[in-house]
Amino acid sequence: MNPTLLERPGLAQPDASKHNLLEQSLGQLACDIPGASRVFHEFNLDFCCGGQKTLRDAALGKGLDPVQIAEALHLLQDSAARQHDWRDEPSEQLIAHILTRYHARHREQLPELIRLACRVEQVHGARNTCPNGLADHLRDMQQELEGHMLKEEQVLFPMLQQGLGRRAAPPIHVLRLEHEQHGEALEKLLVLTDHITPPADACNTWRALYRGLSEFRDDLMQHIHLENNVLFVNALNA
CATH class of the missing domain: 1.20.120 (Four Helix Bundle (Hemerythrin (Met), subunit A))
Known part of the structure; x- marks a missing residue:
């Protein structure tokens, strides 16, 4: 069986916390993580109309490395100030x-x-x-x-x-x-x-x-x- 994109050489493998982010929807992440929408803009990921897609599926659909994006979000979780949770x-x-x-x-x-x-x-x-x-x-x-x-x-x-x-x-x-x-x-x-x-x-x-x-x-x-x-x-x- 051919390796998945995440298993190909050159792509990082996620730890448990990042793996959890990969399985969450873009909409959920945009609600939960202050600054997530900025990251999604940077990678041209649609977190509004396409907000039901998981981070993994949305990134792979654009030919992007989902772990790289998860790492950027993981850093925001630790450093960003709380945003208003509507x-x-x-x-x-x-x-x-x-x-x-x-x-x-x-x-x-x-x-x-x-x-x-x-x-x-x-x-x-x-x-x-x-x-x-x-x-x-x-x-x-x-x-x-x-x-x-x-x-x-x-x-x-x-x-x-x-x-x-x-x-x-x-x-x-x-x-x-x-x-x-x-x-x-x-x-x-x-x-x-x-x-x-x-x-x-x-x-x-x-x-x-x-x-x-x-x-x-x-x-x-x-x-x-x-x-x-x-x-x-x-x-x-x-």
Whole structure:
């Protein structure tokens, strides 16, 4: 039998503590370990829409060494300060946080990002490094995200605030599917922007655009993570 990836030469073998991390889901690790989401961003692992995958499966699916990632998380367990654990809070408080920290913020971010993308494409569209099509893609994301957030604000969140968690299963199913679509849109954004990496000679507008895109991506992934892996789970298990 051929050796598994973990058994191949050059890949470290896990000790017991790291092995335990390998078998936990990305969503669980993002909840448990302060700074885990930063590690997942570094390795381009989807802890929000793909949060149900184990660390081992997610890493192997990307051709990465899962033990290397587990080691980085293991160090965070020992050194990072405690983060706010929303799993311990009432759904009303988490919903309030999502509305102010993410819904309101996305509504501020996207119009400015679209403006900057239009400017970059207008001025630098002839360059092969220009993210042509980015402005239109961001407009599509804005439209889809606005419709999604309105469903949450007008349908799901009122149900959860009334204690109707289990009866909210149908809208939660729809919103999870839409989260997957948001994840696919983020993947396309990375393709258009060379993983949000500006060329060495990029102008200030181009760099400001990519800084904003990086912040938006991080915010949207954390937003989806809190809903998929905390809010929805708590509601269905109530």
